[in-house]
Amino acid sequence: MIQKPKGTYDVYGEYGKKIKYVEELFTSLMEKYHYEYFRTPIFEASNLYHRGVGKTTDIVTKETYDFKDRGDRDMTLRPEGTAGIVRSYIENKLYGNQSLVKAWYYGPNFRYERPQSGRFREFYQFGVEVFGSDDPMIDAEVISIPVMIYQLLGLKGIKVNINSLGDKESRDNYHQALIEYFQPHIHELCSDCQERFTKNPLRILDCKVDGDSELLKNAPKIIDYLNEESKKKFEDLQKYLKALNIEYVINPNLVRGLDYYTHTVFEVEANVEGFGSQNVLCGGGRYDNLVENLDGPKTCGVGFAMGMERLMKALEYEDVHMHIHSDLDCYIIPLEDSAKDYAFNLCLNLRLNGFTVDIDYNNRNLKNNFKQADKLNSQFVIIVGNEEKETDIVSVKDNHTKESFKVKKDELISFFDENLEECCNCD
Numbered sequence: 001m002i003q004k005p006k007g008t009y010d011v012y013g014e015y016g017k018k019i020k021y022v023e024e025l026f027t028s029l030m031e032k033y034h035y036e037y038f039r040t041p042i043f044e045a046s047n048l049y050h051r052g053v054g055k056t057t058d059i060v061t062k063e064t065y066d067f068k069d070r071g072d073r074d075m076t077l078r079p080e081g082t083a084g085i086v087r088s089y090i091e092n093k094l095y096g097n098q099s100l101v102k103a104w105y106y107g108p109n110f111r112y113e114r115p116q117s118g119r120f121r122e123f124y125q126f127g128v129e130v131f132g133s134d135d136p137m138i139d140a141e142v143i144s145i146p147v148m149i150y151q152l153l154g155l156k157g158i159k160v161n162i163n164s165l166g167d168k169e170s171r172d173n174y175h176q177a178l179i180e181y182f183q184p185h186i187h188e189l190c191s192d193c194q195e196r197f198t199k200n201p202l203r204i205l206d207c208k209v210d211g212d213s214e215l216l217k218n219a220p221k222i223i224d225y226l227n228e229e230s231k232k233k234f235e236d237l238q239k240y241l242k243a244l245n246i247e248y249v250i251n252p253n254l255v256r257g258l259d260y261y262t263h264t265v266f267e268v269e270a271n272v273e274g275f276g277s278q279n280v281l282c283g284g285g286r287y288d289n290l291v292e293n294l295d296g297p298k299t300c301g302v303g304f305a306m307g308m309e310r311l312m313k314a315l316e317y318e319d320v321h322m323h324i325h326s327d328l329d330c331y332i333i334p335l336e337d338s339a340k341d342y343a344f345n346l347c348l349n350l351r352l353n354g355f356t357v358d359i360d361y362n363n364r365n366l367k368n369n370f371k372q373a374d375k376l377n378s379q380f381v382i383i384v385g386n387e388e389k390e391t392d393i394v395s396v397k398d399n400h401t402k403e404s405f406k407v408k409k410d411e412l413i414s415f416f417d418e419n420l421e422e423c424c425n426c427d
């Protein structure tokens, strides 16, 4: 038997219904926040990720799915959404039309990581990217989106961590302080961090191996190296978060694993005991140089992405109830072979009029068909035989009240409108 690739999963059944419910929430919330839907290819030129995400990041050095296409071009499966959206923003010259572009997206990403609970090789991200404003109010708006999603879904155990990486001047000063601090301790660092020390010492703070060591805990904090302008932006961000009643903590070691960030960075984690090590539900921040670094005009940007799988895990972990309505309004039973065409046409007609309808495709007997209608939680059952086909009057049974009716085919829609119970079996 051929099995699915390691680190991937199939969606079906109850899990599929829950995923669809959450996806619909994304769509409706983004409409209210007035964001535009974007979709970019799931593979791009490898260079986009090397230059966009950063050559020294774990994602690019260890995790990308790279391949040569048949035209001998270097391609990479999308490991994250930001770089592709930035590419699209530049290539489609969106900076020309509007001063502010607020984009949202949802789709699969691929990283060759060691699979474990909450970490997959194919995973879905929902995210937003906003171009054209350096006002910390938009950073606060971006942070509010995942927080609202978690709140609307009913997740309680979340913690919002924020930090600032400041502007270039602040980061350069901090970079120097980190080099001076870690230099005498290089041999105490893991092999990856020894490499990070020469390429990008900031990333040492993000190390999954050394993360809890005293050396890292006592490292200089970026907050002490922010210049006045960066400090003001960070204070303003906090003012706007407070205005939205969003609780947060400042985590001075939060640097994020991608190279493009400036000023605001944030992560929301599942703050529930026993959730597991992959507890970062989403992360993001500001990237004021990325558009320019990818050959676009100087444009600031800010965004975030949340992992769907971790969100679903958190919902399951907290046993959050979702109001999923998947019952049938009506189940149609053709009594004879010669009445099937009529029943089939009726089925489509009712569906097109907005009802959730299914029909027997297995030629079950009447008893088994009624059992099937019960199994599918159908409120109504329509029975169609040759007599019904000839008279255009069908037999309808209400499974909830156990009443039976004879209804003219032309009057079925108004009959359902009047008699269907609203969302009767929401769980």
Ligand code: HAM
Binding pocket: 079, 080, 081, 082, 083, 111, 113, 118, 119, 120, 121, 122, 123, 125, 127, 128, 129, 257, 258, 280, 281, 282, 283, 284, 285, 286, 302, 303, 304, 305, 306, 307, 308, 309, 310
């Ligand atoms: P990231 O922190 O690499 O950021 O990923 C964002 C979220 O995607 C994580 O918090 C996690 O929930 C989920 N995620 C990442 N890798 C995996 C995996 N292997 N399995 C399951 N879930 C995963 C970014 O991707 C940035 N592009 C976010 C951003 C947008 N920054 C600015 N704009």
